[in-house]
Amino acid sequence: MKDFPEVDGWTVVPLSGDLDDYTAQEVRLLLDALVADGATRVVIDLASVPFVDSTGLGVLIAAARRAREDDGAIRLACVGPRVQDVIELSGVSALLRTYPDVAAACA
Structure with a gap:
């Protein structure tokens, strides 16, 4: 598996590119593997996700729930305006916290 900082x-x-029906399975497998390997505190950088x-x-959401089961968390950083709108309109902002940049998410 790729090493992440x-x-x-x-x-x-x-992450980069759209996070949609075509790419979701790949991202799900990646996040599952990270959590299984003990990475329960994960910041997902969405700067390149339009x-x-x-x-x-x-x-x-599923990744955040799995991380919480292991006393961890998933945080979203560098969320663009379109993605932020989707997160807020869907009510997901109650489950996933967003941060303006990676440094703030890791603090």
Whole structure:
């Protein structure tokens, strides 16, 4: 598995491209593997993700729930305006906290 940087005990996972029905399975497998390997504090960097659909949100929510079961958390960083709108309109903001940048998410 690819090594991801750690910042203050948080594993930072940069994603790129749309997070939708076509890419969700790959992201789900990645996040499952990270949590299984003990990375329960994960910051997902969405700076290069212009679009997220309901399938993508489902992947993020499922990962957050798995991390919480192990006393961890999933945080979202660098969320663009379109993605932020989807997160807020769907009510997912109650489950996933967003941060303006990776440094803030890892603090």
